[in-house]
Amino acid sequence: MKSLVIWGCGGHGREVLHLCEQIGIEVMGFLDERPEYKGQIIDDIPVLGDLPDISSLQEKVRIVCAGVGSPRLKKRLVEKTKKSGFQFAETLVHPSVFMSKRNRLGVGNVICEGTILTTNVVIENFVIINRSVNISHDDRIEDYVTIAPGVQIAGNVTIQEGAYIGIGSSIREKTTIGPWSVIGGGSFVKEDVPEQTLYAGVPAKFKKNLL
Numbered sequence: 128m129k130s131l132v133i134w135g136c137g138g139h140g141r142e143v144l145h146l147c148e149q150i151g152i153e154v155m156g157f158l159d160e161r162p163e164y165k166g167q168i169i170d171d172i173p174v175l176g177d178l179p180d181i182s183s184l185q186e187k188v189r190i191v192c193a194g195v196g197s198p199r200l201k202k203r204l205v206e207k208t209k210k211s212g213f214q215f216a217e218t219l220v221h222p223s224v225f226m227s228k229r230n231r232l233g234v235g236n237v238i239c240e241g242t243i244l245t246t247n248v249v250i251e252n253f254v255i256i257n258r259s260v261n262i263s264h265d266d267r268i269e270d271y272v273t274i275a276p277g278v279q280i281a282g283n284v285t286i287q288e289g290a291y292i293g294i295g296s297s298i299r300e301k302t303t304i305g306p307w308s309v310i311g312g313g314s315f316v317k318e319d320v321p322e323q324t325l326y327a328g329v330p331a332k333f334k335k336n337l338l
């Protein structure tokens with residue numbers, strides 16, 4: 128596999144670096160749009176700057192866009208990376224992840240330590256599944272979704288594009304979380320969540336529109 132460059136030198140980007148170290152993939156550096164970070168060494172690797180700063184590396188590296196947790200920022204970075212002609216990294220899976228051969232994974236996902244995906248699960252593209260998440264049979268996780276640590280998802284759940292599932296939440300079977308919605312940490316979702324809304328609490332209730 129080619130060397131990787133990770134978008135974002137914040138906490139999640141550094142956790143993705145740690146994941147790469149554990150699976151033995153070389154990381155050449157971080158990308159970050161904030162100019163004040165360019166040239167810094169963070170967790171032993173350089174912040175290389177923005178995409179134009181690494182144009183000479185286009186044939187040598189692949190880019191990890193799921194180094195930032197925000198689904199909207201992730202989508203913007205994916206579009207920018209695609210436009211620049213760089214190639215995306217394959218999905219990165221920690222060796223401790225338990226997964227059936229009947230699951231389907233797209234490109235550019237990051238799946239962290241201790242996560243379980245049982246059977247007939249579909250993970251589309253540029254999804255982050257953080258540590259110790261349980262994903263059950265027939266779940267579908269669409270593009271750009273971010274799932275925080277410790278989330279429990281029952282069977283036949285669909286999480287639509289760009290949704291963010293907060294830390295330690297649980298999602299009841301046969302429910303759908305609408306596109307670009309947010310579930311507050313520690314919630315129990317027992318009914319469908321419409322698009323671009325914040326639901327939170329036990330049981331999770333409508334809190335506000337995110338339009």
Ligand SMILES: CC(=O)SCCNC(=O)CCNC(=O)[C@H](O)C(C)(C)COP(=O)(O)OP(=O)(O)OC[C@H]1O[C@@H](n2cnc3c(N)ncnc32)[C@H](O)[C@@H]1OP(=O)(O)O
Nearest residue numbers: 275276292293294309310311312313314325327328334335
């Ligand atoms: C390795 C890592 O660190 S990964 C990162 C893990 N972190 C997370 O998963 C973060 C989860 N974040 C949350 O739960 C946050 O509270 C958010 C994102 C939902 C807050 O979003 P905001 O837009 O700031 O919401 P805001 O604070 O305005 O709250 C709106 C309402 O929802 C309520 N609310 C917000 N979060 C929660 C929650 N988790 N549970 C219950 N109610 C909540 C607020 O009390 C408020 O209620 P009110 O209108 O009755 O007063």
